[in-house]
Amino acid sequence: MESKTHQVECHNCRLANGCLAKGLDGDEIKQLETIISHKRPLKPSEFLYRQDDQAQSLFVVKSGSFRSTVLDAEGIEHTVDFHLPGELIGLEALQKGLFRGSVEALETASVCELPLAQLSPLSSKIPGLQSQLLHIIGSQFAAQHDRAALLGNHPASEKTARFLLMLSHRYSNLGYSSTEFNLSMPRYHIASFLCLSLETVSRQLGRLKEKGLISVQKRGIHINSLESLKSSI
Amino acid sequence: MESKTHQVECHNCRLANGCLAKGLDGDEIKQLETIISHKRPLKPSEFLYRQDDQAQSLFVVKSGSFRSTVLDAEGIEHTVDFHLPGELIGLEALQKGLFRGSVEALETASVCELPLAQLSPLSSKIPGLQSQLLHIIGSQFAAQHDRAALLGNHPASEKTARFLLMLSHRYSNLGYSSTEFNLSMPRYHIASFLCLSLETVSRQLGRLKEKGLISVQKRGIHINSLESLKSSI
DNA sequence: CGTTTGCTTGAAGGTTCTCAACAGAGGTGG
DNA sequence: CCACCTCTGTTGAGAACCTTCAAGCAAACG
Incomplete structure (x- = not known):
């Protein structure tokens, strides 16, 4: 049951236009849907992944909310961010294929899973996907600037x-x-x-x-x- | 004189293997060099760009060091990060084409300039460049996790x-x-x-x-x- | 129904900030 | 060349802020 996946339907997802599918045409969305899978929903305080896990995928929050944390060298946990629907999680794994922090569901929550091995080639094939991916990456950096001003x-x-x-x-x-x-x-x-x-x-x-x-x-x-x-x- | 550019030579840059050129072959590096330009060196406390400027390019620190800042809604300046040679600057502009913070030289410093309009198509053409770009983006996110643990x-x-x-x-x-x-x-x-x-x-x-x-x-x-x-x- | 968890509130204590004075380096101009 | 000023960094004293320790309460859970 752990790995059971469900059919993905970006074309009628209410988050689609803040998500990777934004700006893609019908056929391109179909290609995107073929690589995306859904994991079963996570329960409150269940981990999506843990620090130092091997990273096979990125995730987009579909419903619910998450908290991402890092453990410092002394084992003290710091809350880095909260994630609401539509947000991309796991980008720090693009460096070495390892997650650099943990992500935990704050309530019952679900995600779309984007396998890294397939995302990169597909984004080379579909220019709109590549630019949307870069757009989302940019918003994450922009959000981090805002957070710095907040804290x-x-x-x-x-x-x-x-x-x-x-x-x-x-x-x-x-x-x-x-x-x-x-x-x-x-x-x-x-x-x-x-x-x-x-x-x-x-x-x-x-x-x-x-x-x-x-x-x-x-x-x-x-x-x-x-x-x-x-x-x- | 402001816009005078110099010849770029990634193939004998000592930073190349921590930079975008990493893993590219000779011909690919040549293609990369054609889109990269150098601005004249910046003087201490001179700005590379300012918050809300239109972003045409990303930058890689070639020598010297920089400080990036954000102004919050009350006009108070916060130091977000320091940038040493080899680091990519300006990724927050991928969202809307605007720089979300300012970047200022701390000493005499120089950068390589990567025009956004040409970087994206070129990275579609050269898979190694795309993966290296994503790799660098990943390290920036990883670094931000580390910074959160630091602060x-x-x-x-x-x-x-x-x-x-x-x-x-x-x-x-x-x-x-x-x-x-x-x-x-x-x-x-x-x-x-x-x-x-x-x-x-x-x-x-x-x-x-x-x-x-x-x-x-x-x-x-x-x-x-x-x-x-x-x-x- | 007892226990646990999350939240609030109080008092004491410690850390950090603000205000202030001062010293050295570097630049400017007489 | 020296006086002067500005910028940077150090140090001290008092005040403000936040944390820690502690107790108590309500809701959730088994």
Whole structure:
């Protein structure tokens, strides 16, 4: 059952136009579908892959969300990023064929699998695929720039507000509400991502609530005014 | 004079085997050389490009070093990375054709210029070039994972030691000494990169010196024992 | 129904930042 | 040639911020 795959249908996937299939014609999409497979859905806290695993494939998040982590030399885990639907995972494996971090499902989640051995030749054959691949790679780098600005030298209050605004922006790009969403990760994962203690994150969310900028009910976040939240930074 | 270009000779460049030319045969290298140009060398603190500039090209550091920065929404500058010879710069522009950060020479420095419009078709034609391009992209992602582990949730003393070890490692990969090198950036750029105040960086370097782990003379760093420095973390 | 997990809140303590003064190097101009 | 200024780096003292330790609560789970 582990390796059972399902039929892939990029042409009626709602994510297709933020994904690799964007800009391809019907025939090209068919070729792409032949190399893509689906693994069975992952359960919460199940690993998609682990640091130092051999990498046969890249993955695109189809549903749910993921967290990627690295272990440093001392064995301390750092949360590098969260991944929402449509995002490409595993690019760091292009260097040596090894995954340089682990990726873990935060909730029930599914991915499309792109075998590296077939992706590269196919992208040489289909120019639109190659350019879309480079486009997506570029967005990942651009996102990392944004993340650097988010995490850099800011007090905890700003990091927390920026974190919520980043999620808001990403959900909005996916067609979801930009002011109302559920956090798919616990406080200590947010803390690890923002390089803060979990108590500080909890307190900062509390302060944003006190100020009337957001409403918080456990994992549920409601941003009362995007503008006020932005200007609070 | 601004746009004067010089002849490019990948085949006798000492960086070639960490660069795009790696694994290409003589004829393929010739094709690559036809699309690469050199700009005149940049002077210290001169910009290679600025945030939101139109991106026509990617760049590879040929000599000297660079610093890349982002401005956040509030106009605060963050140092995202330092770039040493052999490293590819500008990948974040693959998304929208705009540079998402600025890149500034830290000293007299030169680059090879790779026009995007010609790089993509050429890499379709030369499979070895495409795979080497993906390989380099992969190393950039891998490096970002390492950076996350460097910067994440550590006290200032560890960040500083890790920073020196990272530079040591990178210089060593370039064939330079891993224990003796000159910092090409002032303390406040290190501080901005590590998310610390410049005074804290200065004090931490002082403490590493007091402990006998390193010698510091302005920009000159000598690591007395790599092992001791590592185990001090 | 007890245990575990996630979250909140309080108090104390430590780390880092800010403000400030100072010193040396390098460049400029009189 | 020297005075002057700027830039860079060091060092100190106090304040602010964040972390750690601790206790308590609610919801989820077996």
